[in-house]
Amino acid sequence: MSPPGNRSLTTTPAASEKMAADGLLALALRCVECGADGLAKTAPSGFQCAKCGARFPQHSFGGIPVFLSSRSPLKTEDVLAYKVEPAALGKNAARRHWETGRLQELLRGVSGSRLLNCGSGDGGDRRWLEENGFSVTAFDVYPSSLTDCVCDGHELPFADEQFDVVTSIAVFEHLYDPFQAAREIFRVLKKGGALVASSAFLEPYHAESYFHMSHLGVREVLHRAGFVEILIRPGWSGLEALHSRFWIWNQVSIVRRMSLALDRTAFRLGLGLWRMAYRLKGKKPTDDLDLTYAGSLQVRAVKPL
Ligand SMILES: [Zn+2]
Numbered sequence: 001m002s003p004p005g006n007r008s009l010t011t012t013p014a015a016s017e018k019m020a021a022d023g024l025l026a027l028a029l030r031c032v033e034c035g036a037d038g039l040a041k042t043a044p045s046g047f048q049c050a051k052c053g054a055r056f057p058q059h060s061f062g063g064i065p066v067f068l069s070s071r072s073p074l075k076t077e078d079v080l081a082y083k084v085e086p087a088a089l090g091k092n093a094a095r096r097h098w099e100t101g102r103l104q105e106l107l108r109g110v111s112g113s114r115l116l117n118c119g120s121g122d123g124g125d126r127r128w129l130e131e132n133g134f135s136v137t138a139f140d141v142y143p144s145s146l147t148d149c150v151c152d153g154h155e156l157p158f159a160d161e162q163f164d165v166v167t168s169i170a171v172f173e174h175l176y177d178p179f180q181a182a183r184e185i186f187r188v189l190k191k192g193g194a195l196v197a198s199s200a201f202l203e204p205y206h207a208e209s210y211f212h213m214s215h216l217g218v219r220e221v222l223h224r225a226g227f228v229e230i231l232i233r234p235g236w237s238g239l240e241a242l243h244s245r246f247w248i249w250n251q252v253s254i255v256r257r258m259s260l261a262l263d264r265t266a267f268r269l270g271l272g273l274w275r276m277a278y279r280l281k282g283k284k285p286t287d288d289l290d291l292t293y294a295g296s297l298q299v300r301a302v303k304p305l
């Protein structure tokens with residue numbers, strides 16, 4: 001049985017049907033309805049809990065399983081009716097995620113290679129993560145050609161301590177209960193495992209986002225879940241985050257790139273002026289100015305041994 005990270009990147013829906021199921025069967029699954037460990041594969045397609053009898057069907061595209069409880073606001077029938085666009089995000093999208101914002105530095109030094117990508121979107125990060133040595137399991141609330149299952153981030157279908165690393169990029173702001181989601185991530189991480197994530201702060205509302213947290217909010221959510229060694233630093237700036245969405249011309253890729261570069265420069269200038277003003281007054285800023293005006297935050301946190 002091959003781990004999910006080894007699946008081909010050029011699978012057709014028919015070929016990926018077997019692989020999606022195989023990849024998940026390499027992991028210990030958990031019933032999202034009753035919390036019991038172990039789900040049996042049932043014919044012709046689907047999974048069933050031996051304890052409570054809950055059934056979890058597979059999407060016609062790629063046989064991607066849909067693990068949703070009756071409590072989730074997401075509905076299994078809606079997911080099954082979802083029409084998948086086979087095209088996945090290009091690797092450039094993953095590069096933007098991981099390389100331009102220095103997010104990849106947070107992955108250095110993590111031990112182990114079994115990685116869960118929470119909220120993987122169309123799955124473009126998978127290729128980049130696999131090239132960097134990780135065996136990837138990916139999910140989102142809708143199926144795509146590079147995801148392994150559909151589930152709700154508040155109720156993960158994995159048994160305890162299955163993963164060395166959990167990544168969650170620009171997902172936390174879309175969760176209606178970030179505290180619950182953080183507890184679930186903590187549960188499925190192995191002891192000593194790490195969460196590497198980013199979360200919106202001064203970015204405007206977008207795509208049904210709920211909580212745009214400051215660094216104190218992020219720290220509180222992770223601390224309450226049990227995480228330690230919580231490192232938080234700024235992602236892109238608040239100016240970039242606001243302007244890139246607000247000005248309609250930023251929908252044009254080249255204009256957006258130029259606009260982002262200008263905003264980065266303006267941001268550095270603005271922070272420089274604030275620092276100079278503090279120095280002239282002989283004072284120190286009471287808060288970290290980079291975090292105060294961050295558009296998003298990047299975080300690494302560890303589950304204690
Ligand atoms: Zn069950």
